[in-house]
Amino acid sequence: MTTLAFALLFVLACTGYVMNRRAAQAIWADGTRLHSLSNFHGLYSLLLVVIPIFVLIILWLLLAPFVINAITVASLPADVMSEASSGQAQLILAEISSIAGGRVFGDPEPWKIDAANRLVFLNEASSYALVAAVVVLGAALAYFARQRVSAEFRARQRVETMVSGLMIFCATVAIFTTIGIIAALVFETWKFFSMVPFTEFLFGLNWEPQIPIREGQIAGAGAFGWLPVILGTLVITAVALIVAVPTGLMSAIYLNEFAPKSVRSVVKPFLEILAGVPTVVYGFFAILVVAPAIRSFGQSIGLDVSPNTALAAGSVMGVMLIPFISSFADDALSAVPNALREGSLAMGATRGEMMTTVLFPAAIPGIVGGVLLAVSRAIGETMIVVMAAGLIAKMTINPLDSVTTVTVQIVTLLIGDTSFDNPKTLAAFALGLMLFLVTLLINVFALRIVRKYREAYD
């Protein structure tokens, strides 16, 4: 039935468009000058029908189940619901809707079958009502739009207003989604901090979150100090940046300024391929190639290397970041005006001097911004570290040791046996919030640096 509603909406909108356009063209054919082109009259009708009815359908689909459930619950025998706790009420409702869907288990009480029948009826009534509402309202709007067609009617302005409204809506979707995400994180984190003291989380040096969630389960005693976890993230990020920043910058400088066209046309697509490799593939690479290689090399020179080192995960993550940094630096260097290159060369600078004394300083804001965005990505990167880094949090900065990261811990806390009234699960949200704050700080810092340098160089 929903499909039918959308199909009717489509038909109505098209009809409105064609009708308005024809009407406007008829006026024009009579020799009257139209204020707006006939196309705008058509679009006016189309948008006037589509926007409100689309919103209506979406709201209906979102809200109708609540209303129907409320009606069903209200019609149940009074003694059943008054005795039930909220959990039991949910269960009863779920059973009724599964009966309504034709999945009958065992022998339900007659009042449940009654309720299920009522539910089926209400659902059908709701979808018929939706279709009816779409047709009536759509036809009314199309009629209204058709009535307004006249030589003086400013259809173009109306269409522009509606389209700019749509654009504003799209532009704010991301903002509202972000606010929603933060709200959800803060809410769950709040619950976590009501179970675990804030200071323990922020300053504790132990991270052993695998506490029992059922009676009698064998598990750890529980400790929620995030410092070893964030330290692991920082170690891996540092390794990644040590690999990625020099390589990325050098490759950008070479490709931008020194490489012959033929080399550039081959290397650049390869770098882009590198950027398109899924991180899970990098994870394979880290765990199957890099980690064993580092381990056997370390053992051959007598070092004690753990099987999943920070070095392996970090260096593969660094490879992942190379195209990111390289393309940022390349863009920044390309954006430097050619006049500065020529000016420098005409002063008798070599290409190298030109690069270090003029181009690089002028491109610094873009490059620093790119590097800091790469830091954010490294901190938030999940798949490579889930596969290649360790699970046990250790207070160490030794890259040959096994460390864990914030993202790895979030993943391990949320898979398997979970329940949302338990600090083990809620700790994931606290970590998520901290991760969000750290990357936010870095991004703000990046923007400030970029702005500061821009002031000095422009």
Add this chain to the structure above:
Amino acid sequence: MYDADQNRTERKVGQKDIKITARDVQVYYGTNHAIKDVSVEIEDKTVTAFIGPSGCGKSTFLRCLNRMNDTIDICRVEGNIAIDGEDIYDRRVDPVQLRAKVGMVFQKPNPFPKSIYDNVAYGPKIHGLAKNKSELDDIVERALRRGAIWDEVKDRLQAPGTGLSGGQQQRLCIARAVATEPEVLLMDEPCSALDPIATGQVEELIDELKQNYSVVIVTHSMQQAARVSQKTAFFHLGNLVEYDDTEKIFTNPQDSRTESYITGRIG
């Protein structure tokens, strides 16, 4: 290699030294033949103007004189260009050193995104002309004075060069170019981005510069060529049509194309 000094003394009677000699210069951009058989002798301590309609090759030829065309991949230069008798396209000549000797000022002012001081000190620094800070200070001051901009910027040498006005930026670029003590100064339409007042200041400056340098200026404005130059070369479609004293070109041109151009019929 022949002895440039001896050659110079021989010519020093009655006329000025020849600074740059070009013989049968051809320039190709890919398959496009941009400069055809250009031969010209440019005098020392003189302002030489290159005029001609857009796309006639005057800027291209100017850029041959300090080998800036080397930076363009598809560009190919043939023929012979010598400064003080030395072939600048010889394999042994390092374009980097050549460009220190042949300074260039561009159409649009292009100060580096650095302080005024660092802009002027740029050339002396990369060529190691100053032994210490005070020597560098002297070089910068001298160059800024020669660029006729010292009085305007002496109190804010650490301010960014890009914060100056257009005319000041162009004079800063001229100061930057003379800071390396070049022998030839090439100017590619140096006033086309400037207002009339700034243009007047730069023209005055060019007139002073000719006491020390051989100045070659490309210009679209015939009035400017008449005002600042002693010699004028008229280019048309890649050919050097006529080259003579400025006065003669503007009063009594020998070629009909030159006459058409300066009277405004082609261009």
